[in-house]
Amino acid sequence: MKRTFSIGGVHPHDSKISRGCAIEPLPLPPTVYLSVAQHIGAPAKPVVAPGDKVKVGQVVAEPGGFVSAFIHSSVSGTVKSVAPRKDLAGNEVMTIEIAVEGDEWMEGIDTSDTILTEIPDDNKAIIEKIRLGGVVGLGGATFPTHVKLSPPPGSKCGMVIINACECEPYLTSDFRTLLEKGEQVVIGAAILRQVMGNVPCTIGIEENKPEAIEHIKAVIEKLSKISPKYQGISVLSLKKRYPQGGEKQLIDAVMHRQVGSGALPISVGAVVQNVATALAVYDAVLKNKPIVDNSVTVTGECFPRQANLLVRVGTPLRFILDYLGGLPENAVKVISGGPMMGRAVSNLDAATLKGTGALLMLTEAQTRRKPASNCIRCGKCADACPMGLEPFLLNRLAKVDDLEALEANAVQDCIECGCCLYSCPANIPLLDNIRLAKGAVLRAIRARATKK
């Protein structure tokens, strides 16, 4: 029996129609827009002004706090403005606009295809390189990686898990990265396990990606012969089940340990990083390359051409879609991310962020919601919830705005996976209501903490 997580989960159709599309570089856009809020934590502080000339990899914004990250220019050109601009959701965010004039990189960044395998011994220097490279979790959370690699005193890491599940329908950029940059991902994983104290590292891949499983096993075998630093890394083939890529669900599947309510993975000895993050760690540590680009799946049945593109951070979405033939007339919704956890894009002039992993186009028929009826108390939403919550109850409490009861029933633990909505025969918009309630409860919790 293949391993998986123990509570809830659903089996949506794969729809990975771009899995055969190799990653191809997108041409440079005429302008990039670099948001200073591309990570969890304090926004970065711009250190460039209009008129400044910048090169690829040059710092354009510095961390605005301990939990924050550097932002680097993804192009060479001239800074046009540093001003608020609408992001994917339509919110105004401080943004650095750069007119693209070429592709001149900062000195010291190794842009060659040579794969470097010699991992330095100095872990402090490695973490500093990761910090300077602006590396953040690219699986969706965008938590600064150097902070995750520096657990609080008293915490001990027992295992690094590389999240290679890519369990959301349609998404294939991690899968392609495993196939095309598997060596760099494994080297990144070896760096991460060394930094955490030479602990074992497990790369969790779902069974629906057999080519990736075989390829990564072969890469590990090859690298293990080069250096003992590559021993201690293994691949675990996991049963296909959504949301296995959730941090807590993956830890449960791999280690059979449960991360408690409000607790961090390190509380059970785990550090989880995703495939693209492992690649970014390799780039930052061995190639001196900060995050200036990332792989983005562009997909949807209504879309003329499926693709996995290597996109410079800050590229306008409209430029990406135009390159592939333009937004189809019958596409009524563009989602940043997958259909389960992604967010609707309200502004195609917004630009990609470090964490943008997919653009999904959906038709009216694919987005049409059936009318909601009354709850029939079937309990399917609770059966599907991977966090052990009672979505029908949270929904009821959300409707009457009972924040105290919502918190007591752990609405703040909701990972917004959408399994409840997917399972509900009454078509109740559970996720929408619970997400709003969760936001209100988290604000109340933060306000309480500030008062203390």
Ligand code: SF4
């Ligand atoms: S969206 Fe939240 S409440 Fe619904 S199934 Fe996922 S974790 Fe549970």
Ligand code: SF4
């Ligand atoms: S799945 Fe829908 S109908 Fe069934 S208990 Fe949950 S909210 Fe009610």
